Amino acid sequence: MxxxxxxxxxxxxxxxxxxxxxxxxxxxxxxxxxxxxxxxxxxxxxxxxxxxxxxxxxxxxxxxxxxxxxxxxxxxxxxxxxxxxxxxxxxxxxxxxxxxxxxxxxxxxxxxxxxxxxxxxxxxxxxxxxxxxxxxxxxxxxxxxxxxxxxxxxxxxxxxxxxxxxxxxxxxxxxxxxxxxxxxxxxxxxxxxxxxxxxxxxxxxxxxxxxxxxxxxxxxxxxxxxxxxxxxxxxxxxxxGRAMGAIFPKRSVPIGAPILEVRGLSHPTEFEDVSFTVHAGEILGFYGLVGAGRSEVMQALFGLTPVSGGEISLDGQTLRVNSPKDAIAAGIAYVPEDRQGQGAILPMSIRDNITLPLLERITGGWLLSPKNEGAIAETFARRLAVKAPDWHCRVDTLSGGNQQKVVIGKWLATTPRVIILDEPTKGIDVGSKAKVHDFMSDLVAEGLAVILVSSELPEVMGMADRIVVMQEGRPYGSFERADFATNPAQGAAMLARAATGG
Ligand SMILES: Nc1ncnc2c1ncn2[C@@H]1O[C@H](COP(=O)(O)OP(=O)(O)OP(=O)(O)O)[C@@H](O)[C@H]1O
Ligand SMILES: [Mg+2]
Known part of the structure; x- marks a missing residue:
């Protein structure tokens, strides 16, 4: 010893x-x-x-x-x-x-x-x-x-x-x-x-x-x-302290009209010619190795990275996103992978973090209503099973996984049309992971479109209706749920090969 x-x-x-x-x-x-x-x-x-x-x-x-x-x-x-x-x-x-x-x-x-x-x-x-x-x-x-x-x-x-x-x-x-x-x-x-x-x-x-x-x-x-x-x-x-049920509670939801369409999106160095469409009620997975350019594409959609070409449209209307403000206004939310650096404001409370992007809505442009704010924060914190003594405690006193849940809650609370989740369950324990997945199913059932970026094959395969595989900055292919879910072992091998260029 x-x-x-x-x-x-x-x-x-x-x-x-x-x-x-x-x-x-x-x-x-x-x-x-x-x-x-x-x-x-x-x-x-x-x-x-x-x-x-x-x-x-x-x-x-x-x-x-x-x-x-x-x-x-x-x-x-x-x-x-x-x-x-x-x-x-x-x-x-x-x-x-x-x-x-x-x-x-x-x-x-x-x-x-x-x-x-x-x-x-x-x-x-x-x-x-x-x-x-x-x-x-x-x-x-x-x-x-x-x-x-x-x-x-x-x-x-x-x-x-x-x-x-x-x-x-x-x-x-x-x-x-x-x-x-x-x-x-x-x-x-x-x-x-x-x-x-x-x-x-x-x-x-x-x-x-x-x-x-x-x-x-x-x-x-x-x-x-x-x-x-x-x-x-x-x-x-x-x-x-108890037995666990199914890990991926994928529910079948009717897929509706296209919401977000991306055509030939390019960046000077990070990615090239990326095209895809996400529909209402659909979870679109993005799989690939770290460095394949998935996060960079998402950052471009959210106005964090300038693009060198291509077109983004929402509900058939061409969209200009030059900043996250434009993206939020259009109804796009982005939960970044680096939640420490880009996500939570650590010295602020859980409540204030969750309601931060909504201030305008809660206040009606006028006075803050702490009661209203508290109610919203509580709803989201509960649904994601944030473990904390109360919603007033500072985010930096939470455990790593619970800080991550606060950031997810913060963006979900903006009730967007399209939500981009970049590695949403990284650092999250098994029980809470099922809660996050269940929440994703709720979102699509409400008619939202979800983009799920994940390096975890069981997660994308479990949750996505369609998977785009990216390789070195280019979309390598797109796979339908029937292609990978019917025989998971074969599906996993196929996706892994697509990601590594085999
Ligand atoms: N500085 C602090 N002030 C107040 N509470 C704290 C502080 N540090 C940790 N805690 C609390 O102690 C508990 C244990 O936290 P800890 O970070 O050790 O969890 P963990 O097992 O590492 O979780 P995770 O898997 O999420 O990283 C949590 O409830 C957390 O909120
Ligand atoms: Mg920890």
């Missing part, structure tokens, strides 16, 4: 985030920590890494009772972490971020004490080599994609001589290939005797990479065991 914690407690004011945190990590083994959104996983991680101090409980490293009074202390003891929320200095370079806190300095000569840039670059490169990934070392971190930012975080965690590596939903923003690289890396670290704690909501990953599991529910330890002795159903039942 490298690291053992018992009876960990942590409260924030009246809110108990953790009431009985319990965990043991062994060298050379991967332990999966699983639990619903808000179960206390990230809080436990923050205690292990010295970011939070527990109110009670014990932490032993190699059998010796320890207190990690600050993150540096935990790090010096060999505990590294890749956190759920990327913590990055956007204005610094990739190399500077990777070696943050240990920039090498010249030790002699007139530059003594100054940063040794050559050594810094070499050090960062060495870590990337160990990871087996390539990144532009001198690029500004703020300009990287989310996936690349995660790799920088991972590299930073490995910059230290770690004995324990904690990964809080590390694959949430990675492509299939990057995930495969991550698995390779994890296996390699195992052979070096590193103990790994892996947090994920994806069961296929847990079964692929973990040796042991620990289940948490409502801030407390529920069960532990070996992955080889359990099943997904058993784990889900322990997580939610």
């Amino acid at each position: 490298v690291l053992t914690v018992e009876g960990l407690k942590k409260s924030f004011g009246a809110i108990s985030a953790l009431s009985d945190g319990r965990l043991s990590l062994m060298p050379g083994r991967v332990t999966a920590l699983i639990g619903e959104n808000g179960a206390g996983k990230s809080t436990l991680v923050k205690i292990l890494t010295g970011i939070y101090q527990p109110d009670a409980g014990s932490l032993r490293l190699d059998g010796v009772e320890r207190v990690f009074a600050a993150p540096q202390v935990a790090q010096a003891a060999g505990i590294s972490a890749v956190h759920q929320e990327t913590v990055m200095f956007d204005d610094l370079s990739v190399a500077e971020n990777i070696c943050a806190g240990h920039w090498p300095c010249h030790t002699r000569g007139w530059r003594k004490g100054m940063i040794d840039w050559t050594a810094l670059l070499a050090q960062a490169q060495a870590v990337l080599d160990r990871l087996g990934v390539s990144l532009p070392l001198q690029a500004r971190c703020g300009d990287l994609s989310i996936a690349q930012k995660h790799l920088v975080e991972m590299a930073r965690a490995l910059c230290h001589e770690s004995r324990v590596l904690i990964m809080d939903e590390p694959t949430a923003a990675l492509s299939h290939r990057e995930i495969a690289d991550l698995y390779r890396l994890v296996r390699h670290l195992k052979t070096q005797g590193i103990a790994i704690l892996f947090i994920s909501h994806k069961f296929d990953e847990i079964f692929e990479i973990a040796d042991d599991y620990v289940v948490m529910r409502d801030g407390a330890f529920v069960a532990e065991g070996q992955i080889a002795d359990t099943t997904t159903d058993a784990l889900v039942a322990m997580m939610v």
Whole structure:
């Protein structure tokens, strides 16, 4: 046993985030920590890494009772972490971020004490080599994609001589290939005797990479065991405290008239000649690898990215979208993939976040009615199962998955004609995921058109009426539900081939 914690407690004011945190990590083994959104996983991680101090409980490293009074202390003891929320200095370079806190300095000569840039670059490169990934070392971190930012975080965690590596939903923003690289890396670290704690909501990953599991529910330890002795159903039942029904509640809804039509949409660098139509009552899936250009197309539809050509029309009328304001006015809503960066306003309350895009409607252009606002926020927060003490609490005090639900609620509340959901269930637990899908079915039943961008094949196959597969900025093909849903195994293989160009 490298690291053992018992009876960990942590409260924030009246809110108990953790009431009985319990965990043991062994060298050379991967332990999966699983639990619903808000179960206390990230809080436990923050205690292990010295970011939070527990109110009670014990932490032993190699059998010796320890207190990690600050993150540096935990790090010096060999505990590294890749956190759920990327913590990055956007204005610094990739190399500077990777070696943050240990920039090498010249030790002699007139530059003594100054940063040794050559050594810094070499050090960062060495870590990337160990990871087996390539990144532009001198690029500004703020300009990287989310996936690349995660790799920088991972590299930073490995910059230290770690004995324990904690990964809080590390694959949430990675492509299939990057995930495969991550698995390779994890296996390699195992052979070096590193103990790994892996947090994920994806069961296929847990079964692929973990040796042991620990289940948490409502801030407390529920069960532990070996992955080889359990099943997904058993784990889900322990997580939610009951058995779960169907994961994708696809309902059949009559498909109506075309709402949004896109013809030959092009961007100077990101995508080319994209055409598709979405009808009332239809869920149109967009599948592809990370980097295939799906998000960029959606950002263009929402007026966030200028296009170099093509036409967008809504209800047969040509539409000019030069800004999100135009898109919202036309009835297009967009729930971005990067909900931290583009989605929620963290220091504001749940209520204010959800009602923000609707202010004009609620006030009738006049006075704010807090009662009205509260009612709207409550409806959406409930339908998405946001776990929070009340609708007045700040979004930054919610767990990662619950923050995501607030952003989805915020855009759904605008009652658009077309709603674009970019990876809507990333970071969302199984139970809440079914709620989000159910909500999507409600929306189309009300006559909305939904565009679902997802890298998760079971999700697009489960929910979409039609799937557009994109590959390197171009639509590779479009598939009807009958083509992929009749024989799911064949359908999945067909879509995966289309996405990779096979
Ligand atoms: N700083 C804080 N102030 C108040 N409450 C907090 C704070 N941090 C966490 N909480 C609460 O503690 C609970 C546990 O949150 P935590 O982030 O540990 O959940 P999690 O298991 O990581 O969930 P997810 O899967 O959504 O990431 C949540 O109910 C959350 O609202
Ligand atoms: Mg979390």
